[in-house]
Amino acid sequence: MSVARTGEFGLIARVTARLQVGPTALLGPGDDAALVAAPDGRVVASTDVLVEGRHFRRDWSTAQDIGHRAAAANLADIAAMGAGPTALLVALCVPAGLDVRWAEDLADGLTAEAAKVGASVVGGDMSASPTLTIAVTALGDLHGIAPVLRSGARPGDVVALSGKVGYAAAGYTVLSRGFRTPKLLVESYRRPDVPYAAGPAAARLGATAMIDVSDGLLADLGHVATASRVAVDVLRDAFEIPRQMRDAAHALGVDPYQWVLGGGDDHALAATFPDTVELPPDWKVIGRVVEGSGVTVDGHPYKGPAGWDHFR
Structure with missing residues (x-):
């Protein structure tokens, strides 16, 4: 059944019936x-937009996968401020011929990802559009601590990472070459594994x-x-390349460090800490x-792509 047959309010009723409201x-x-x-x-807020053909492809990922990714992209921003996510608002623009079940599965993915952090989808909007577009706004609560900004790093701090980097970019490259393994x-590209709890924990540890x-x-x-x-100077040897990534890089003729250093969509958390802080294993x-400006790798400018830019 297409969304054109159910109509706007029929689709809203079907989708909202699948949402689980959190505490x-x-x-x-x-x-x-x-x-x-x-x-x-104080409310922490962040918005992200996913456009079909630009941020996701339905032949690469299920609707539930895309729901997980859409939620994760926003929930990670809340965690990166040191806050705990509380709610999601979702605007969905869909072609009239879209199968209703796809929208329902998307709602299931959004709900499941939000539930990992005790948040829920609390509302949103729907519209017809020739291009399938998902816009998500995430809200969060600081629980009495100061937000961790981008502007607090100081020379002498260590740079630390929680989560994985390079996996999603490698998965994207694999899929774009027509492979599924x-x-x-x-799976890292389809559903990123975000270390949500590490954000508030880093804030409590004194992340700068x-x-x-x-x-x-x-x-x-x-x-x-x-x-x-x-x-910021990054140490290349700090990253271990898993066997699957090395094998894929060799088969595709790619330097795996391009994925690790310049690939996105894993939604790991990077933070700076005073070097006196004892960091937990995660x-x-x-x-x-260090003093100066810009980012280097092992003390030298990096010649490969540093990341994604929508307009380049």
Whole structure:
């Protein structure tokens, strides 16, 4: 059954029936607006847009996969501020011929990813569009702590990473060449494994700056360097290349470090800490903050692509 047959309100009813309202949602879908608890008194907010053909392909990923990715991209931004996600608002623009079941499966993916952090989809909007587009806004709560900004890194800090980098970019390359394996890489692209809890934990540990690695490690660390008016030096040997990634890189004629250093969509968290902080096992030191500007690798400018730019 297409969305044209169900109509706007029929589609809304089908989708909202699948949503599970979490404890932070005092009023979920069904009214003019949702009501979300904000115990801290400050609300962290972030928005991301996914456009078919630009950010996802339906022949590469299921609707549930895309729902997980859409939610993860926004929830990771909240975690990167040191906050706990509370709610998602979703705007969905779809072609009239779209199968209703696809929209329902998308809602299931969004709901499942949000549930990992105790958040829920509390509302949104729908419209007809020739291009399938998903816009997600995430809200979060700081739980009484200060937000971790990009602008706090200082010379002498260590740069640390929580989560994986390069896996999703490798999966994207594999899919774009017409392959569906290795599963480790392809599934990392379809459903990123985001270390959500590491964000608030880093804030409590005294992180001086933090960012979600969505566009590429070097590019995103470049945002930290610019905002903090410092330089960041990344250590190439800090990264272990898994066998599946090495094998795929060899088969495709790609340097695997291009994926690790310049690939996005894994949504790892990169943060800077005073070197006196004892980091837990889920944070790995990958470099240093130094005087100067820009990002280097082993003390030298990096000649490969540093990350994704929508307009290049």
